[in-house]
Amino acid sequence: MILGMTTSVPDIDDADLLDLTQQLVRLRTVNTGAGVVEQPAADLVAQLMTSYGWQVTISEVAPGRPNVVGVVHGRGPGRTLMFEGHTDVVTEGDPDGWSFDPYSGDVVDGKLLGRGSADMKAGVAAMIHAARAVELGGFDGRIVVAALADEEGMMLGAKHFADAYRAAGGLDGAPIDAVIVCEPEGGELCTVAKGAVRARIDVHGVMAHGAMPHHGRNPLPAIGEILVGIGALEQELQENPGPHPHLGLTSITPTVLDAGQPAQVNVIPAVASVYLDIRTIPGIDHAELIDVLTALAETVAAARDLTATLEVIDDRPVVDTAEDDPVVLALRRAHEEVTGAPPPFGGVPGTTDGTILTRDAGLVTVVYGPGGKWIAHQVDEFVEVDDLVACARVYAATARHFLAAS
Ligand SMILES: [Zn+2]
Structure with missing residues (x-):
């Protein structure tokens, strides 16, 4: 990993970032389609956001299944950038098919192991610590950090968020200018989804x-x-x-x-x-x-x-975000600053919460996040620690660029 030397890449506390990801992976928030699923992960995330002094809204989309939305206010007016992730995971299946405990959360040979490590507790942890770093460095505008429920099911969390956004004509009276969906895409910047x-x-x-x-x-x-x-x-x-x-x-x-x-x-x-x-x-x-x-x-x-x-x-519907959209340009620049090379563009073969946010709320969405594209839902899921920390830096630098251009 090559760390960018410019000031647009804020400091991230790697130990805290890793610790949060491990804690989230160790919570077995398997989407069974019924009953309490995301609550423990939502509680952890909400508690952390509240400790930062963010404006936190918790809304239950079903019993034991809350959306957690944190809003970080900058010093002055400006654009709003949202980061989005989900707190549910798919089942581990037969644990005997794994070569380690599916909820170990341990780091072995630079890999953080466990169900949901890539899809997508790494993304959730990275977006929170990125937003915190940008906040500490000072910025204008707003950063919204949304940890939603039920992506692996009917996407109830994204639907709930989008419905409320559309009904209110914005979030707290102002539009969200772009959303980065933090799903694992193996370093690809995905502007399109099927x-x-x-x-x-x-x-x-x-x-x-x-x-x-x-x-x-x-x-x-x-x-x-x-x-x-x-x-x-x-x-x-x-x-x-x-x-x-x-x-x-x-x-x-x-x-x-x-x-x-x-x-x-x-x-x-x-x-x-x-x-x-x-x-x-x-x-x-x-x-x-x-x-x-x-x-x-x-x-x-x-x-x-x-x-x-x-x-x-x-x-x-298809998601087809323009490759010259301000959020895409900001992500490209940030990725290059952090990794030393421009990101490859890619596409999402399935649908994500981003599809719902685009369809139901008309939001501009792109998908970019830590973890391999194909490891999601497989046995022996992992995320590279280097990938996690690089991605958090890319998110933070992206927010800097996107919000600075307000
Ligand atoms: Zn996912």
């Missing part, structure tokens, strides 16, 4: 005895034909507009087939369904794509004297 649509196609027929198929209308062959049509549509979209440089290709993936009950070999089912996981790149219009898929299903069904419907279960 869009996602989850949908279900139902084909309705008539139930009958398998020995007398002419008394029924079987939806299953229609599902087969619809799947062939979807394959052709996917290929078309992969050829035009072709791959995005950081996101690759659009995909339409059938993930679940369901022919309902009784699921009996001698019964033609009344309804058959296919679930689709659709991932899109910039330039693909979701509404248009949904119309094309609906028409495909309806046409295939009608030719067989059946009916078809398509239901959108979830619709998350």
